[in-house]
Amino acid sequence: MMAVALKVDVDTYRGTLEGVPALLRLFDEYQVRATFLFSLGPDHTGRALRRIFRPGFLQKVRRTSVASNYGLKTLMYGVLLPGPHIGRKAGDVMRSVAEAGHEVGIHCYDHVRWQDYVAHKDEQWTRRELDLAAETFQEVFGHAATTHGAAGWQxxxxxxxxxxxxxxxxxxxxxxxxxxxxxxxxxxPKCPQIPTTLPTLDELIGRDGITEENVHEYIYAESQHILPNGHVYTLHAELEGMQLLSTMEKLLVMWKGFEGTVQAVGDTYDSLDLATLPKHQIGWGELEGRSGHLAMQSIAVD
Structure with a gap:
């Protein structure tokens, strides 16, 4: 039986306020549980424009209609408008996710800052960012986080x-x-990694005849490849929770209609035999449809 774990990356203030409640309603309708990972600090999405000279960035912007998906106001946060502190202003929405029975965890503190800089930063900088996120998570939920999913796979x-x-x-x-x-x-470390296995919408739409209308078929086809621990699909509150909500619904219909299991990433963790998990190097690589280098599972080691 196919198992697909849903990992919801919540990158922005708008995605928290609008995309998260829409996904909660959809998941409730189809009786599925997901893992929501939150950006907990200031929304500085507008500062991502610094990536304009990164290879592939402009092509991705054109393919995925960034302005319409994120909204012009969000694209001004941190540049022309002060970035709202997501954890302080939208904590009630975050708590509603946990109250609905979903798994919650840390995505980052400042999404743009983490994604653009962490790969080359020292321990002090890294700990400060993660500690800020962990402290805010504790303030919002009243308990410590048990999982983290790095912004931008960085x-x-x-x-x-x-x-x-x-x-x-x-x-x-x-x-x-x-x-x-x-x-x-x-x-x-003895903290296992459960990686994202499937491509994301923004990596596929606009390539090779793939459109918003048929992209779910490509993701579903990829999810049919048998993997040792099933699949992890990373979706975004700003995409699948907003303009592409219908795509998410189509995927749920297909996955559930063919006797698949749709679950939280924590449910995948609970199914693991931790004593037999292999060790793998983490390396850096490129994926078609995404700009820059990403952290990737690499060769097995003894």
Whole structure:
């Protein structure tokens, strides 16, 4: 039986206010549980325009209608408008996710700052960002987070060390094919990684005849490939929770209609035999449809 775990990345203030409630209603209708990972600090989405000279960034912007999906106001946060602090202003929405029975965790504190800089930052910088996110999560939910999924699939070795020390059950920071214990620059934490296995909407739409109307067929076809621990599909509150909500519904219909299991990433974790998980290096690679280099599951190590 096919198993697909849903990981919802919530990147922005608008995505929290509008996309998250829409997804909650949809998931309730289809009786599925998901993992919601929240950006907890200021929304500085507008600062992402610094990426304009990164190879592939402008092409992605044109393909995925960034302005219409995110809204012009969001694209001014941190540039022409002050960025609202998401955790302080939208904590009630975040709590409603946990109250509905979904898994909640940390995505980041400042999404743009993490995605653009963490790969080359030191331990002090990394810990500060993660501690700020963890403290805000504690304030919002009243308990510590048990999972983290790195914004933009960007990390460094200090991230992995912090995840183990923070006592997280698991993390979902990378792209890959199966659950594993990570190894990076001499760091070998006992916090397993459960990677994203499927492509995202913004990586597919606008390529090779793929449109908003048929993109669900491509994702569903990819999800039919058998993997050791099933699949993880990363969706975004700003896309599947807003203008592409109908795409998410089509995927749920297909996955559930063919006797598939749709679950939270934590449910995948609960099914793992942790004693037999392999170790894999984390490396850096490129994926078609996405700009820059991402953290990826690499070779197995003894």
């Amino acid at each position: 990390l460094n070795a200090h991230t992995l060390k912090w995840e183990e020390e923070a006592g997280l059950k698991y993390a979902s920071d990378v792209r890959g094919k199966s659950a594993f214990y990570p190894v990076l620059q001499g760091i070998e």
